[in-house]
Amino acid sequence: MTMILGIEDKYIFLVSGLIVSLLLSYKQLFILYNKYKKTTSAKASTKSSGKKSYSSSKDDPIPQPTPLMITPEQVANYDDRPWRPFRWPYHQTMSIFKLDVNHWLDMDKYYVHYIEEKKRIIHRYGDENIGWLPGSEDACLELMQFVKDHMLKRYPLLFSSEDNGIHVKNHLTGEILDFSEPLKEPPLIYVSKMAKEDFYLVKKNPEDDRHYLVAAVVPFPGGSFGIKHKLGKHLDVIHSEVPYYESKLKKSMERWFERMAPADLVERASWYISWDHKLLCNNVYALKEGEKVDSDVAPDQFNVRVERQTLRRLPKSQAIIFTNHPVFYSIDEMKDEPLIPSLIKKIIYEAPEGISKYKNFESFRDHIVKYLDGLIERQIELGLIKEDTPIKTLPSYPFAHFVDNKDVNYGWTNPTVKDPEKNNYIDVAKEEIRQDELREEMSKKTKSAEISEQV
């Protein structure tokens, strides 16, 4: 037996073996050793592989992205990883996964639309969607540098650098960004011209050791909240409306933030349903309390909006960067993926009450239930599921079943969609924005007419 032990183990077991063997048989000693070996190696593997806790030491090197040689022409048809973050049973949990740095800032065919929409929203609504507090400048600059480096390293054919990185050309929008100092615009504007994600910067206040939102550029909140009201607030305040935050999330999140090192990158995804593709504020959150979806909205217009989120720590400023990136998937495009319609129906009717209210399921669920029943029936007829297939989280969670079959160079086109070319909502999305702008102008005109009448 001594042949298979490490040196330290050998001494511990020889000495204790001599004493204990007086009392135990050889067989019992062997069982005891195996138990000891199992616990020590489990502790070691958690620490070194980081698999269980994902936590690294603060000095571990920060992972660097590998180049993905996709061209601007390829991006026009490129689909991102197919998120399907539906869980059943559905409890509020952190549900974070280790993030491969290559996917920190992903690419897809809607990139240009997102960048244009960011520009429009920031121009139109200003500090409702962007802001930073004094003392956050170092973090904003460090983030800008991180985003720039990531885009240049990960997408060498989409971003190129001139004059040693002083100018960067974005080949998707055609814009050349000038990084010479003094900077021409605030760092968060540069970030918004390179990445399609929303960014939140969180810092620990040394006076009370708690985490506060110190800067953010969030053109795509999805619901109607102004970032200017959230700046300077503690994470507990920011999550005050989030169901079961106090009981299920708060403690684990605090623990996580406390030990998260710059080499620990994680991602998560949440989701809700709406019947539009608006990035600023979706129809489901524009309703007044108790209001329901209009009866003339076609059920196949409904989409799942996945909020794909990442977390990492910047090494110099120690700020925590939280990104959020909405991705829309129509229920129609997922209709031939086994169990998806069944899971959606189950969740919108049986999710815990707090979650159901937060996501406003009541405003539309009776409107789409027949449509979902039809899709479930269709899956049974096609043999994709059986009548009694248990409804539970997919084995491929949080992704679609086809996520592993794909080559990252060509994206993740959904193989169950008959006509992938048509699976692009860009024109519809643009029309939705135009209609919203018209409505806004109309209501402004009506208001000013009312005021001048009163005067």
Ligand code: HEM
């Ligand atoms: C592990 C870390 C985190 C977890 C588990 C988490 C979890 C959640 C959950 C469950 C929600 C409700 C929406 C949903 O269903 O997902 C939410 C909302 C939100 N989170 Fe977090 N979050 C985390 C970190 C952060 C950070 C660092 C920020 C940065 C400020 C942040 C900002 C927000 C905001 C602004 C909302 C929307 C709140 C509202 O509806 O008013 N989260 N978060």
